[in-house]
Amino acid sequence: MDFSSKLLENAVNEVSQLPGIGKRTALRLVLHLLRQPKEQTGYLTRALDNLVTDIKLCKNCYNISDVELCEICSSHKRDETTICVVEDVRDVMAIENTAQFQGMYHVLGGKISPMEGIGPNNLQIESLVDKVKAGKVKELVFALSSTMEGDTTNFYIYKQVKDLDIKISAIARGISVGDELEYADEVTLGRSILNRIPFENSLRQ
Amino acid sequence: MDFSSKLLENAVNEVSQLPGIGKRTALRLVLHLLRQPKEQTGYLTRALDNLVTDIKLCKNCYNISDVELCEICSSHKRDETTICVVEDVRDVMAIENTAQFQGMYHVLGGKISPMEGIGPNNLQIESLVDKVKAGKVKELVFALSSTMEGDTTNFYIYKQVKDLDIKISAIARGISVGDELEYADEVTLGRSILNRIPFENSLRQ
Known part of the structure; x- marks a missing residue:
């Protein structure tokens, strides 16, 4: 891609580093930000900066x-x-x-x-x-x-x-609640049968 | 969504303001940033901040x-x-x-x-x-x-x-180069016929 602006090129390159976002999508997102008031981008970048600098992991469960x-x-x-x-x-x-x-x-x-x-x-x-x-x-x-x-x-x-x-x-692995048996994959259906439970238990919500 | 952290929630909310990005995708992107070195997020946010503050439109063509x-x-x-x-x-x-x-x-x-x-x-x-x-x-x-x-x-x-x-x-509107006629939509094919050009011109690359 040939950009008319280095600033635009930099922004697109950085955004396209995110997983699942290619150059075209990155350009679309960046142009969207340019059409918004400047503060909007400020909110976004500040939220991200604060997140990566101030985030903690719980010392017990690491969440x-x-x-x-x-x-x-x-x-x-x-x-x-x-x-x-x-x-x-x-x-x-x-x-x-x-x-x-x-x-x-x-x-x-x-x-x-x-x-x-x-x-x-x-x-x-x-x-x-x-x-x-x-x-x-x-x-x-x-x-x-x-x-x-x-x-x-x-x-x-x-x-x-x-x-x-x-x-x-x-x-437990098994057929999803509400799923039709005929569309389930064999491995999942097989596990559902092997790990069957007493019928009374299946009545619990 | 119930977040375990306000910082995370803010970041996800801001990212999900972007067009075509929902809460789940936003969470995935934000968690990706958290797994990267902090500088990576710094590059991203600085590129975006610089873009929206320093960008100019060409005074002649507005590009x-x-x-x-x-x-x-x-x-x-x-x-x-x-x-x-x-x-x-x-x-x-x-x-x-x-x-x-x-x-x-x-x-x-x-x-x-x-x-x-x-x-x-x-x-x-x-x-x-x-x-x-x-x-x-x-x-x-x-x-x-x-x-x-x-x-x-x-x-x-x-x-x-x-x-x-x-x-x-x-x-000109018409059938794309390399496209099969049978798959083209009627409006486009119709325009292709109405706006036909001298055969010699169609030989130009």
Whole structure:
């Protein structure tokens, strides 16, 4: 692309560094900002600058937080003995939205992925194992995405805690509520059948 | 969405103001920035801030430019008597890429669109008419997109310059080079037939 302005070119290049945003989309976004009042861009850039400079991770669960100990970890209503292991803040938000989980979280910050150069030491795995060894925890719930990387990460943690006296579970995989059986993939349907539950339990909302 | 951090929430809200970016995509982009080194976000926000504060419009063609008179307007190789009327900088870039146009541009900054509250006075139409009235211009080439708004804008300008002694043309509409006739829409194919050209001309690259 041949730009008529270096300023425009710089802005487009920086925006197109974001994942899933190519040069054309970047140009569209930047031209949108130019059509808005200047303050609008100021709000955007200040919000981003403040975020990356002031953001903290909760010192207990490593979730993104504005304070040292996040809202969930500092709540007295949560069950400290059950810990749900998730990948990032989006998973915490998704599970909190269901209002079905009363325990605590432990945010790994990713999955083990040799292809992307992410090893166990880049994640909050040691702190999780330490937490379990401290003795308060009774159950660990794995809630990573069911991909190769997710399974690897689950298994890596499992090996380190399996001899400790805790229950280790994983969230159920199966057909989505409301889905038609004929359109489900075989692996998911297979798991649904293998991990079938007493009918009375399926009546719970 | 329930965010664990006000800083995160602010950043996501600001990013999701951009066109075509919803809350989920905004969260994904913001989390990407958090995983990058802080400087990366600094480059992005500085590029955007510099753009909106320092950007200039060329005083002749109103294209985005770093200097008072853009490269095209200050070039001695361009034909000052032919002016191509376009909507924004993207159209200038697209036409320059073809290397088929040696004249100058006039960037309107949009199209007349009552629905979006854009009237003739929000666009660089008066300056275009003044330029034509000054007498140097021999041909005006309309290259707005062929939508209702584009046609309205073309016609609005046409009415004001049609009595002046200039040639007024519009870029050709027709089947794309390499396209199959059977997949073309009727309106485009119809225009291709109505505006057919001497066969010898079609041999030019």
